[in-house]
Amino acid sequence: MEELILELKEEIIRVLNLEDLTPEDIDPNAPLFGAGGLGLDSIDVLELIVLLEKRYGIRLASAAEGKTIFTSVGSIAQFVSENRKK
Amino acid sequence: MSRIIADNIISPLGATTQANYQAVKASKSALCHYNGGKKGYIGMSDINVPFPFTASLFSDEQRKSFCIEGFTLFESLAITSVRKALEASQIPLDQRTCLVISSTKQNVGQPARDEKQGDGDKNTAQRIAQAVGVTTTPIIVCNACISGVSALILGNRLIEMQQYDYVIVCGIDLQSSFIISGFQSLKALSEDNCRPFDIDRTGLNLGEAAATVILGKGNQKDGWFITGSAIRNDAFHISNPSPKADGCLMTIEAATAEQDTRRLSVINAHGTATLYNDQMEARGISRAELADVPTNALKGYYGHTMGAAGILETIITMHGIDHQTIIGTKGYDELGVSGNINIVRNNTSTTKTDFLKIISGFGGCNAAIYLSKRPVPSSQGNADSGVTTHTVLITPQKVMLDNEETDIGQQTGKALLTYLYKTRIQDYPKFYKMDALARLGFVATELLLQKEQKAGNKEQKTKGERAVIFFNESSSVNADKAFLSTIADPENFYPSPSAFVYTLPNIVNGEIAIRNNYHGETAFYILPRKDDETMRMITQATLFDSFHSSIITGWLECKTEEDFHAEVKIVERLAKLF
Numbered sequence: 323m324e325e326l327i328l329e330l331k332e333e334i335i336r337v338l339n340l341e342d343l344t345p346e347d348i349d350p351n352a353p354l355f356g357a358g359g360l361g362l363d364s365i366d367v368l369e370l371i372v373l374l375e376k377r378y379g380i381r382l383a384s385a386a387e388g389k390t391i392f393t394s395v396g397s398i399a400q401f402v403s404e405n406r407k408k
Numbered sequence: 409m410s411r412i413i414a415d416n417i418i419s420p421l422g423a424t425t426q427a428n429y430q431a432v433k434a435s436k437s438a439l440c441h442y443n444g445g446k447k448g449y450i451g452m453s454d455i456n457v458p459f460p461f462t463a464s465l466f467s468d469e470q471r472k473s474f475c476i477e478g479f480t481l482f483e484s485l486a487i488t489s490v491r492k493a494l495e496a497s498q499i500p501l502d503q504r505t506c507l508v509i510s511s512t513k514q515n516v517g518q519p520a521r522d523e524k525q526g527d528g529d530k531n532t533a534q535r536i537a538q539a540v541g542v543t544t545t546p547i548i549v550c551n552a553c554i555s556g557v558s559a560l561i562l563g564n565r566l567i568e569m570q571q572y573d574y575v576i577v578c579g580i581d582l583q584s585s586f587i588i589s590g591f592q593s594l595k596a597l598s599e600d601n602c603r604p605f606d607i608d609r610t611g612l613n614l615g616e617a618a619a620t621v622i623l624g625k626g627n628q629k630d631g632w633f634i635t636g637s638a639i640r641n642d643a644f645h646i647s648n649p650s651p652k653a654d655g656c657l658m659t660i661e662a663a664t665a666e667q668d669t670r671r672l673s674v675i676n677a678h679g680t681a682t683l684y685n686d687q688m689e690a691r692g693i694s695r696a697e698l699a700d701v702p703t704n705a706l707k708g709y710y711g712h713t714m715g716a717a718g719i720l721e722t723i724i725t726m727h728g729i730d731h732q733t734i735i736g737t738k739g740y741d742e743l744g745v746s747g748n749i750n751i752v753r754n755n756t757s758t759t760k761t762d763f764l765k766i767i768s769g770f771g772g773c774n775a776a777i778y779l780s781k782r783p784v785p786s787s788q789g790n791a792d793s794g795v796t797t798h799t800v801l802i803t804p805q806k807v808m809l810d811n812e813e814t815d816i817g818q819q820t821g822k823a824l825l826t827y828l829y830k831t832r833i834q835d836y837p838k839f840y841k842m843d844a845l846a847r848l849g850f851v852a853t854e855l856l857l858q859k860e861q862k863a864g865n866k867e868q869k870t871k872g873e874r875a876v877i878f879f880n881e882s883s884s885v886n887a888d889k890a891f892l893s894t895i896a897d898p899e900n901f902y903p904s905p906s907a908f909v910y911t912l913p914n915i916v917n918g919e920i921a922i923r924n925n926y927h928g929e930t931a932f933y934i935l936p937r938k939d940d941e942t943m944r945m946i947t948q949a950t951l952f953d954s955f956h957s958s959i960i961t962g963w964l965e966c967k968t969e970e971d972f973h974a975e976v977k978i979v980e981r982l983a984k985l986f
Contacts, residue, residue: 338906341826341840361837365647368594368905376902385595 326399334395337373338366350396359394367392379407409626409633409785410567413574414497415723418474418489419617419710420466428720429727432709432735433755438464439601439613439711454519456585458901459592462600464615464711465583479539482515483532486580487539489618494540497622499574506572507542509533510549510559510579511715512912514934516888517584534936542576545942548934550883552912553678553769554639555579556619556718557777558931563623564634564777565949568789573625579719580618586888587714588614589895590908594647596682604679604705604737605686605751607744612680615711619720626783632726635785636778638662638953639929641876641921647770647909649688655774656692658927660766662955663776664696671780672701673760674734674752676725678767679705680712685768687745692766694747701764704752708738718775722765726779734758770909771918773930790954794947794979798859800852802828802974809859821970825851832858836923843887843910845966846919849878852974853920853960860978873957875928875950876917878976879943880965883934884913920960928956938963938975947979957981 331345340360353359354366367388374380380402382388391401416424420438421431442465444457455465476484486509499505514532533546549559556579563575581587591597591614598611626633640658642650649656675698677689686705693699706721713720728735736754743751761781768774801808804821807828808814819827825847829839833854842850853876887910894904909915917930929950935942947961962976 337904339841340837342837363645365594365906365909371595372593372902372904376900 323399323403326403327395330395330399330402333373333377334370337369338362348395350399351394354392354394374402378402380405409635409783410564410623411626411628412621412632412726413499413624414493414622416489416492416496416620417617417720417723418485419713419720420464420470421709424492425723425727429724432706432724433733435736435738437601437709437738438615439708440465441600455583455588456898457589457592458898460599461588461592461597462613463583463588464613464713466616479535480515480518480520480532482518482580482582483536485582485618486536486578489580489620490536490540490576490578493576493620493622499622499624501541501543503544504573505542506544506566506575507537507540507546508549508559508563508575508577509536509546510555510577510719511581512550512552512555513581513587514548514883517586518582531936533934545936545939547942547946550932550934551769551773551914552771553712553714554718554767554773554775555715556720557765557767557775558639558718560621560634560719560722560777561637561639561775562946562949564637565952567623567625569791569949569952571945575623576620577623577719578618578620579716581714581716582616583614585895586892589903590891590911593903593905593908598681601739602681602707602711603739603741604681604707605690605743605745606681606740607742609681609683609686609744611682612707613711615713617710617713617716617720619716619723621719621723626785629783632779632781633783634777635780636663636665636667637776638955639773639775639931640927641918641930642772642774643921643925643927644772645922646772646915646918649684649768650772651688651691653688653692653695655772655927656689656766656768657695659774659776660692660696660698660764663764663778667762667778667780667784669698669701671760671762672698673729673758673763674725675701675703675764675766676721677703677705679707679737681707681739688768689766690745690747690749693749699747699749702734702750702752702756704735704737706735708740718765718767722777722779725763725765729758729761729763729781732757732759770912771914771930772921773914773918789952792951792981792983794951794959795982797978797980798856799977800855800974802848802852802972804970804972809855828855841906842919843890844969844972845884845886845913845964846910846916848966848972848974849916849964850919850923852964852976856960856976856978857924872925872927873955874924874926875956875959876920876926876930877947877950877959877961878917878964879933879935880913880963881935881937882965882967884911886966886968887911916964929953951981
């Protein structure tokens with residue numbers, strides 16, 4: 323799981339262009355959206371949906387489904403480990 | 409106030425306004441379901457997406473019918489539509505006639521005219537102008553979904569300002585894998601026919617069309633007249649509309665300010681059938697206290713025809729009222745938006761003479777125009793001139809602020825913009841998410857505002873009334889390439905939603921409006937070349953809306969991440985003292 327969390331942090335920084343952050347800056351349990359977290363928004367949710375499909379073969383039907391999965395890096399790691407197809 | 413002299417619509421429903429109006433009146437829809445696949449679908453070799461979708465597309469036979477040798481399909485369609493409108497109007501094509509083209513993507517994603525020509529050919533507007541016989545500089549309005557109404561507003565102002573006697577306004581977009589996969593990545597498409605304002609709406613359908621209107625002086629008694637108009641920004645989000653409908657409300661209030669809204673037969677809404685858009689428009693109409701006025705949307709007939717939408721839907725609504733008819737909202741059954749707005753389900757008769765067209769788009773922009781069969785001169789026009797207060801020039805090698813060279817260390821190109829952000833701005837991490845064009849516009853504006861603040865010559869209270877108007881010759885070419893790279897390989901087809909959003913150049917205007925809470929007009933124009941006279945004319949046209957106290961404006965060109973040129977300034981309204 324630790325490995326997957328680090329991989330996810332690196333991927334998130336890359337696909338969301340968070341150039342000024344390093345993986346160490348991201349707390350796996352901190353909220354990704356809204357104040358106090360990384361401040362991600364609705365387009366970022368869609369980009370994370372693309373990431374899940376491209377990298378892990380997981381297809382989400384709607385952005386609404388994504389909202390609960392993308393609470394934190396930890397919650398994404400949990401979901402990916404349970405549903406990954408590649 | 410200008411008068412509509414002639415019009416034309418070419419869509420999958422027909423090649424004349426008459427054919428289109430009759431089809432829509434008979435409730436025919438151009439929407440078709442296509443089973444996408446890795447090999448594309450039969451008869452449409454140009455669109456190749458691996459998912460099913462519904463859209464309004466020209467048939468191969470229709471495409472052939474308006475294809476002109478030596479021109480792209482986009483150019484051929486525009487030329488055909490403009491020629492048909494010209495035939496009906498017989499206006500002189502001299503120095504007093506201008507061509508304004510409204511389009512979000514022009515040739516991008518379309519097959520090349522010949523092997524030498526690449527995507528997004530910058531001479532396209534000139535080739536269209538030349539083919540139809542227009543001799544003045546053509547202007548492309550590239551303002552996301554509001555482009556069509558935005559172009560009508562520009563045309564109207566150019567006539568009111570007596571800059572031109574006639575303005576030909578042609579809205580046009582064709583579909584492609586580029587656009588369809590982009591909207592799909594934003595989860596904005598409905599797989600089935602769209603259902604504007606309905607409880608079961610799930611998204612939009614895309615469409616293809618060209619629509620042309622010829623505007624002339626309003627010094628006659630009969631016809632249709634543009635009597636009110638406005639463009640405002642939500643300053644909320646680059647792709648989501650303001651939930652409170654702030655910009656939409658501002659445009660409705662400004663466009664109806666001098667009108668007798670009891671004469672309104674209908675509000676023709678954008679009504680894309682996405683959850684957010686329709687809800688936002690309902691909120692705007694309710695907040696403007698126009699919930700009782702019948703509201704309709706035409707996307708169930710044509711889909712979202714992008715650059716053509718604002719013009720096509722204006723023409724159909726106009727012809728409907730000429731026949732005492734409000735066209736029903738195809739696809740609508742049960743109200744699915746808050747507020748008690750009055751959606752027209754089936755064709756209804758009307759004896760009223762006016763209507764309001766509203767529209768909203770990415771980049772947070774909103775527009776409204778008021779059309780009337782009665783010539784009511786508007787007093788909104790304001791001929792104050794502007795004065796430049798601060799200037800900035802940014803090239804890959806140099807930064808000049810108020811004509812003084814600024815120390816930039818050893819930095820050049822893309823790294824220079826990041827360096828300027830890190831050393832002079834710092835507090836806006838969204839910078840890193842922006843594409844190169846948006847970064848350039850953002851940094852240029854920030855440097856200007858710092859100069860302004862230092863000089864202490866801007867009162868906080870008037871900043872909301874600031875417009876942001878940019879020009880270039882290459883549109884969003886760098887972002888287009890970035891997005892294309894995500895869909896180029898059919899085996900690795902993952903269109904990027906964030907890359908797609910930046911393929912609209914006016915997103916940079918939205919970024920600046922959001923950062924600074926500017927609610928004035930935002931617009932992006934594409935010119936054949938950097939042309940100070942045309943830019944001055946359009947800046948003046950923006951000041952013509954008396955709402956605006958000042959404008960951030962200038963040339964904003966970004967060919968690649970390393971090849972850019974920004975020459976931006978703050979123009980303040982020089983209020984008349986006497």
